[in-house]
Amino acid sequence: MKKLFLIFLLALVGTSLLALPLKVAFIYVGPVGNAGWTYAHNLGKLYVQKVFGDKIQTTYIASVPEGAPAVSALKSLASHGYNLIFTTSFSYMDSTARVAKMFPKVIFENCSGYLTAPNMGDYFGRIYQSEFLTGLIAGATTKSGKIGYVAAFPTPEVVRGINAFTIGVRMTNPRATVHVVWVDSWYNPPAEKEAALSLINAGADVIKSETDSAAPIQAAEENHVYAIGYNTDMKKFAPNYYLTSATFNWGAFYEKEIKSVMNGTWKPRKFWGGLDTGIVDIAPMTNLVPPQTKKLVEAVKEELMTHNFHVFDGPIYNQNGKLIVPSGKTLSDKDLLSMNWFVQGVVGKIPK
């Protein structure tokens, strides 16, 4: 009798465990806001909540400072039974790895870093492919031949984006130049706006932003020059001068990961997906983009998706005119991940 009761109890516990929703948490580097990096990640969170319904439970902690507070936030989440935790910034990589060691049963995923562990994956999108496509559009629309690029920090990710963008620009406009201003912050709307204004004053007639707010886009609209956004579709911020955005679509990736955790097939990996995986894309091009350019962009996108063509196929020259990638060659992922030099056509310096 006692035994029967025990079995019954075990079965009860077992089924209730199975029925428990997967608890998924996100750590954000900034406030969710209405545009930008964290906003894009939160769109991904909302997307998976919708897709999986009551099979998952999601939460987030926003604006978590790097270092000790991040460690503490991660420990809280893991101790509260969250099974899958996404940390959405490189700056949390170290903290994530530390906490992953303490909670071997919890799965962690860090965005845009490089460390992995048995229970920690690394993920990012090849946004440079999208940047390249927006470069094609910028090159085709500029009249002054000067394009302004508002950049955050000189990390390899940003440098790679600037290079890919410039390669795109030069493909449609071989004499155009891309002028870079560093904001030294991922999110600082006044400084981002200042940077855009200084570029416009210097004669730029297309502004490409890579920072987190929509301030550069708004500055472009106010000064009647074209604008290209980043992270998410930013049309509403510059309705009359907006061309497109290089966008992340994190939801596509989060959906796959949650599925594999549910199936028990999850494995740590370094995921760096391109246009073909849906994690990156460009926002719908507005009517300001000439029809033949639209066609070109679509065609090149197709080539990139089928891997017939790579953004960093040679010949590529650096700023001093030195041949870095001979024709017939392409840059390896390792070179891309540690990129710290500018291609020909970029006007600006990487602080050393």
Next chain:
Amino acid sequence: MRLKIEKRNESASTLSVLSMSVLSVVVSLVILGFIILSLGKNPIDAYIQLVSWPFGTIAGLTQSLISMTPLLFTSLGLVLAFKMKLWNIGAEGQFYMGAFGATWGALFLFNHISNPWIMLPLIALLGAGVGAGWGTLAGVMKARLGVNEILSTLMLNYVAIYWVNYLVYGPWRDPASYNFPITAEFPKAAILPQYTANGINLGMFLAIAASFFVYYLLKWTRFGFEIDISGDNPKAAEYAGINVKKMIVIVMAVSGALSGLGGMMQMSGVLFRLQPNFSPGYGYTAIIIVLLARLNPFVTVVVAFLFGGLIVGTQQIQLFLQIPFSLVNAFQGLLLFSFVAGEALLHYKLRWLKA
């Protein structure tokens, strides 16, 4: 009706000081409650979440203690300076410089030393030394040139933060980090003894030991006595043969050394590598902590612990109620504000005058 402000004749009793401190916390909690309410959340729920995890569970308690450590070091540094009415706003910068010193020692100067008992004291000295130097800079400017220390220490914070940023983005960047802004990890010898898997380390105990040291310094030494006199009445101190200018420089140095030591402990005990923005403003929070603790080193330990728990607890309320993290800053601001208001009420009273 007219409002008149009068100075109180009697000095404030311990009881009224204590009740004022408690009251200012209560007032800020009430105002914060309205803010939470305006976000459409239940403030009572929020407060339960705020305290239950950081103070009510072992895991949460551990985190509160770890958060306390950097706050305590920087606070103790400020206790000394504030005792002399030297308004050192630069604990943040001194903390950064301490972390810089420790990293310099651990990764570059002494990286061939493999014995932790040689390495750790060396980088502790270096961290404290660089922090002391940063404090001294403001001290000398004040003593020699009469530069207001509030301004100089505040400005030097930015210099320290950008200096660390420069190193991490530039020459100190770990070659194995794909050019990401982060230094290499500290060698094993430069890591403080860790007592539990979740991060309790020697730094915490040293921070508490430091509070005894500061207490001893202030209460039982001639130096402490001179700090007291120079703070209360610099003229009288001069007449009594105290070299107040020298005192300014020394006190700023010791104050900076304690914050610097805190930076070293954070590196060697918790973070193990330098990266940008590794401090969420410990040095600024310390200002509020020591004011609430009324410059008593032991009370400072308690208040620093409560603030450590506050940082942990706010993540908790965010997790369950999705209330933004910036609420910590709002709460700290409210606390300081109501504390300053309470302080004024201790020394002055308001009286309605019939017109």
